[in-house]
Amino acid sequence: DMAHWPEQMYSIESTIDMQRMRQIFFAHDKFELGGTARFDGPFHLFKGQARPDGSTSAARELKGRFRAPTMFVNDYRFDDMNGSVRWLPRSLLVHDARARLFGGQSQFKFSMEPLGVRGVKPRNTFDATYADVNVASVSDFFEMMGLQLAGPAPGHNRIVWPSGRFADREWTGEVRVDPPPGLLIVHFYYSGLLALPALEDLRSRRELRVEAGR
Numbered sequence: 001d002m003a004h005w006p007e008q009m010y011s012i013e014s015t016i017d018m019q020r021m022r023q024i025f026f027a028h029d030k031f032e033l034g035g036t037a038r039f040d041g042p043f044h045l046f047k048g049q050a051r052p053d054g055s056t057s058a059a060r061e062l063k064g065r066f067r068a069p070t071m072f073v074n075d076y077r078f079d080d081m082n083g084s085v086r087w088l089p090r091s092l093l094v095h096d097a098r099a100r101l102f103g104g105q106s107q108f109k110f111s112m113e114p115l116g117v118r119g120v121k122p123r124n125t126f127d128a129t130y131a132d133v134n135v136a137s138v139s140d141f142f143e144m145m146g147l148q149l150a151g152p153a154p155g156h157n158r159i160v161w162p163s164g165r166f167a168d169r170e171w172t173g174e175v176r177v178d179p180p181p182g183l184l185i186v187h188f189y190y191s192g193l194l195a196l197p198a199l200e201d202l203r204s205r206r207e208l209r210v211e212a213g214r
Contacts, residue, residue, distance in 0.1 A: 010043040012064065018071060025092070025112065028164030034072035037081070040064050062087040071099070075141075078106070090114045102141070103134035104152065112163065122163040129156045135177050153177045 015038060022033040041064015067082040083097025091113035098107050108128035115122055135149040155175030161168055 006045070007047065008045040010045075011040075012043050012062070013040045014038070016066070018068070026163070029166045031166065032072070032074050035068050035070050035081075037066045037068035037071065039066045039085070041085075059089060060087075076101075083108075089116055101130060101133060102137045104130055104132035106130040106133075121165075124159075124161050124163055126157075126159045128158075130154065149177065151177045151180050 015036060018033040018035045018037060022029075022031070026033075041062065044061040046059050046061075063084070063086040065082065065084055068078075069080065071078045071081045078099035078101055081097070081099040084095050086093045086095070091111065092115065093113075094108075094110040096107075097109060098105065100106070106128055107130070108126065110127075111125045112122050114120055131152075131154040133153045133155070135151050135153050138153075139147065139149045153175055155173060157171070157173035160170045
């Protein structure tokens with residue numbers, strides 16, 4: 001649009017190497033990204049805010065959708081990954097993102113801001129919810145020897161950290177493991193050896209499952 005020069009609009013279709021993206025946006029953080037994603041969306045270049053000297057800064061906005069058949073964060077595998085991204089001079093936002101994880105579904109969003117502010121370290125926030133995660137698959141993944149968990153699990157996790165200092169992260173969340181359909185959950189209190197005969201009787205009839213958490 002020459003009437004609004006230097007404003008420009010481009011339509012972008014790109015193949016993204018997630019390992020390279022990790023090196024650009026998380027150069028000093030010690031985790032790995034893997035996989036290949038496809039991105040398509042508009043890149044908008046326009047006049048920004050006026051500077052004190054009277055000149056005008058250049059502003060940009062890149063936004064669109066991305067999708068990847070498989071993506072890895074360290075050894076964690078995410079299938080059918082897709083979502084939206086918006087990149088401005090002062091912020092990077094990933095939103096409305098979804099993926100399959102351990103047989104369940106996850107939804108998440110991520111933000112990094114402020115960008116390009118001298119003396120200010122960007123703050124990263126990753127917020128995820130998930131449902132129907134197969135806890136047996138999680139047990140196998142972590143190689144939990146002698147302990148086999150089962151059941152679908154919904155949950156929520158939120159991680160906040162300053163860029164380049166993932167070791168200083170604040171990690172909060174919760175997870176609930178529901179019993180598999182038709183399984184009897186036995187609640188019990190015991191004191192010393194007096195409870196063992198009753199527990200062995202339940203175990204022999206294959207009715208005993210222990211509910212963790214208390």
